[in-house]
Amino acid sequence: MLYPQRFHQFTKEHTDTLAALLCGVLLFFGWFALHLGWLGFALLLLPAAYVIGGYESAREGLTTLIKEKELDVDLLMIVAALGAASLGLWRGEYHLIIDGAILILIFAISGALEGYAMRHTERSIRSLMSLTPDTATIVNQTGEETIAISQLQVGDEIVVKPGELIPTDAVIVSGYSTINQAAITGESLPVEKTVGEEVFAGTLNGYGALKLKVHKPAASSLIQRVIRLVEQAQTEAPPSQQFIEVFERGYAKIIVIAGILLATLPPFIWGWDWETTIYRALTFLVVASPCALMAAIMPTLLSGIANGARQGILFKNGAQLEKIGKVRAIAFDKTGTLTTGQVQVSQVIAASNYTEIEVLKTAAALESSSEHPIAQAIVQAARDLNWVRATEVQAIPGQGVVGTANEQQVIVGNIAFIQKYVNKLPQELLEIAPSWEDEGKTVVWVAQGESHGDEYQVIGIIAIADMIRPEAAGTIARLRKLGIEQIVMITGDNQRTAESVAQAVGIDQVFAELLPEDKLDVIRSLQHKYQTVAMVGDGINDAPALAQASVGIAMGVAGSDVVLETADIVLMADKLEKIAAAMELGRRSHRIIKQNIVIALGFIGLLLIGNFLGNINLPIGVIGHEGSTVLVTLSGLRLLK
Numbered sequence: 001m002l003y004p005q006r007f008h009q010f011t012k013e014h015t016d017t018l019a020a021l022l023c024g025v026l027l028f029f030g031w032f033a034l035h036l037g038w039l040g041f042a043l044l045l046l047p048a049a050y051v052i053g054g055y056e057s058a059r060e061g062l063t064t065l066i067k068e069k070e071l072d073v074d075l076l077m078i079v080a081a082l083g084a085a086s087l088g089l090w091r092g093e094y095h096l097i098i099d100g101a102i103l104i105l106i107f108a109i110s111g112a113l114e115g116y117a118m119r120h121t122e123r124s125i126r127s128l129m130s131l132t133p134d135t136a137t138i139v140n141q142t143g144e145e146t147i148a149i150s151q152l153q154v155g156d157e158i159v160v161k162p163g164e165l166i167p168t169d170a171v172i173v174s175g176y177s178t179i180n181q182a183a184i185t186g187e188s189l190p191v192e193k194t195v196g197e198e199v200f201a202g203t204l205n206g207y208g209a210l211k212l213k214v215h216k217p218a219a220s221s222l223i224q225r226v227i228r229l230v231e232q233a234q235t236e237a238p239p240s241q242q243f244i245e246v247f248e249r250g251y252a253k254i255i256v257i258a259g260i261l262l263a264t265l266p267p268f269i270w271g272w273d274w275e276t277t278i279y280r281a282l283t284f285l286v287v288a289s290p291c292a293l294m295a296a297i298m299p300t301l302l303s304g305i306a307n308g309a310r311q312g313i314l315f316k317n318g319a320q321l322e323k324i325g326k327v328r329a330i331a332f333d334k335t336g337t338l339t340t341g342q343v344q345v346s347q348v349i350a351a352s353n354y355t356e357i358e359v360l361k362t363a364a365a366l367e368s369s370s371e372h373p374i375a376q377a378i379v380q381a382a383r384d385l386n387w388v389r390a391t392e393v394q395a396i397p398g399q400g401v402v403g404t405a406n407e408q409q410v411i412v413g414n415i416a417f418i419q420k421y422v423n424k425l426p427q428e429l430l431e432i433a434p435s436w437e438d439e440g441k442t443v444v445w446v447a448q449g450e451s452h453g454d455e456y457q458v459i460g461i462i463a464i465a466d467m468i469r470p471e472a473a474g475t476i477a478r479l480r481k482l483g484i485e486q487i488v489m490i491t492g493d494n495q496r497t498a499e500s501v502a503q504a505v506g507i508d509q510v511f512a513e514l515l516p517e518d519k520l521d522v523i524r525s526l527q528h529k530y531q532t533v534a535m536v537g538d539g540i541n542d543a544p545a546l547a548q549a550s551v552g553i554a555m556g557v558a559g560s561d562v563v564l565e566t567a568d569i570v571l572m573a574d575k576l577e578k579i580a581a582a583m584e585l586g587r588r589s590h591r592i593i594k595q596n597i598v599i600a601l602g603f604i605g606l607l608l609i610g611n612f613l614g615n616i617n618l619p620i621g622v623i624g625h626e627g628s629t630v631l632v633t634l635s636g637l638r639l640l641k
């Protein structure tokens with residue numbers, strides 16, 4: 001049964017192409033028959049060409065007319081073609097029927113082309129989905145069993161053999177392997193993954209056998225969410241397209257009114273004969289229609305989205321593709337964006353009377369309840385020491401955590417946070433901290449005191465080191481080359497650390513020690529000056545700023561869900577240099593759209609003048625009009641490359 005089903009799919013996908021083809025063949029034989037003088041035969045073939053080529057647009061046009069009481073341009077085309085045919089029949093000038101059929105044919109071709117652009121986009125994204133297997137091998141008491149993905153439950157354990165596709169998002173519980181994540185990131189270099197790390201549905205397992213634990217329902221796996229996002233992208237028209245659509249509807253009405261006037265008045269005013277009058281009115285209807293203008297934007301943007309998806313750049317809608325090309329200022333978060341965010345404890349120094357072990361243990365007791373990367377680094381460093389998880393832990397975003405451990409009130413966080421509790425910081429630590437910060441490290445202070453007492457004491461400081469992304473400096477330089485006027489860093493971390501990183505990557509303006517809402521203010525003030533501002537971030541603390549920015553860009557897919565939802569563009573490949581690629585793509589699409597609009601308006605203007613001066617006949621009008629529509633569509637498809 002595979003073959004008929006495939007055939008069915010094939011025909012479904014290609015109906016408009018087939019219709020155009022069939023229309024062309026019928027038209028050709030109709031024209032031939034007419035030349036041989038077989039009138040009856042021609043009058044059989046040509047109407048068939050009309051029906052097959054025009055059916056789809058007529059149906060759509062009539063639906064819009066009836067349901068929304070709006071005129072669309074497609075309907076005008078059909079009316080013009082039918083008008084030509086009627087005129088031909090009435091006057092016995094059968095070549096007019098051919099002219100109308102040519103109109104329908106080229107119209108069908110441009111529709112097929114547009115459909116092709118749509119499907120191509122969809123396919124680039126669907127190809128992600130087709131990569132996920134339908135079944136998974138689950139391990140239970142009775143051994144291994146193959147079940148459908150839809151039956152997987154959270155908590156199930158599954159095995160994935162070398163060379164197999166990962167069936168659903170899950171966490172590795174045993175084994176080690178290299179995984180090709182190209183399906184979601186566009187990056188074919190395999191990444192190493194081991195126990196505790198997350199693997200994604202649709203990615204390809206390398207040489208290691210893995211045992212995984214399912215930690216979220218298959219339907220909410222990353223790839224499914226991405227597919228949903230893209231489906232949304234296709235249904236939401238960007239503002240420029242919306243504008244064109246509103247314009248179209250108003251314009252279509254004007255054309256109809258003008259067309260009716262042109263078809264009725266000239267015989268009375270200038271004494272034209274009826275045939276010339278109607279012929280010119282029909283030509284007017286065709287050449288004045290804004291088909292080419294309609295095709296100027298969407299195919300281009302869809303092609304751009306498809307192109308981005310292939311490179312691991314996910315545009316959530318076409319508007320963002322247009323916008324990122326216009327960005328004049330860009331703000332980067334530090335941790336996890338300019339740096340890898342895989343932070344590590346590099347040094348620990350205890351205050352007098354305490355030991356380094358105590359500092360780490362105390363900090364870990366609290367940080368084990370925090371999600372912050374710093375927290376994870378501290379817990380990791382203290383993994384071989386035995387400590388008891390603190391109680392009453394409270395995380396204060398952008399500052400630190402407080403809680404109770406060993407019957408003591410403990411505070412872990414940055415210096416400003418600690419100073420709220422401790423009056424006098426140890427002099428020797430105050431001297432060391434800045435030198436760490438100058439190396440780009442973050443200093444975490446740990447203090448403790450009697451519960452409910454007010455005597456807190458610093459017990460030590462911990463240096464947290466992060467690695468600057470190797471591609472960061474290159475990306476900043478490339479953005480400067482692209483003419484971005486302002487590049488800033490905004491971070492919750494302290495000024496010295498921030499400046500050290502900024503200097504290393506070539507950013508000269510730094511806003512440090514910001515709370516999440518302060519980041520938002522910085523974006524606002526940048527927008528005031530530069531209008532279109534992009535923000536690049538990865539953490540929850542960046543979400544407000546990402547939402548405020550004209551273009552919010554999220555790094556990587558492993559980030560938090562909030563960020564994935566808030567951002568307009570997701571760099572799935574987790575590579576900074578994709579920002580420059582996204583901008584170039586945005587600018588190219590902007591350029592192509594502008595060219596398209598100029599071409600479209602140019603053709604409409606020329607043809608209108610030609611028609612008015614009376615030296616254009618219907619076939620030339622049709623070819624000029626529909627030809628420019630096809631030209632503009634094809635020009636948009638350039639962006640696929």
Ligand SMILES: Nc1ncnc2c1ncn2[C@@H]1O[C@H](COP(=O)(O)OP(=O)(O)OP(=O)(O)O)[C@@H](O)[C@H]1O
Nearest residue numbers: 333334335370372375398399400413414491492493
């Ligand atoms: N759980 C925590 N443990 C220790 N310190 C913390 C914790 N959470 C926040 N801090 C302190 O607050 C500062 C700001 O944190 P925030 O999460 O806003 O930004 P960040 O992760 O340092 O950097 P960025 O804003 O560049 O992503 C941190 O640099 C750290 O000093």
Ligand SMILES: [Cu+]
Nearest residue numbers: 077289291626
């Ligand atoms: Cu048209």
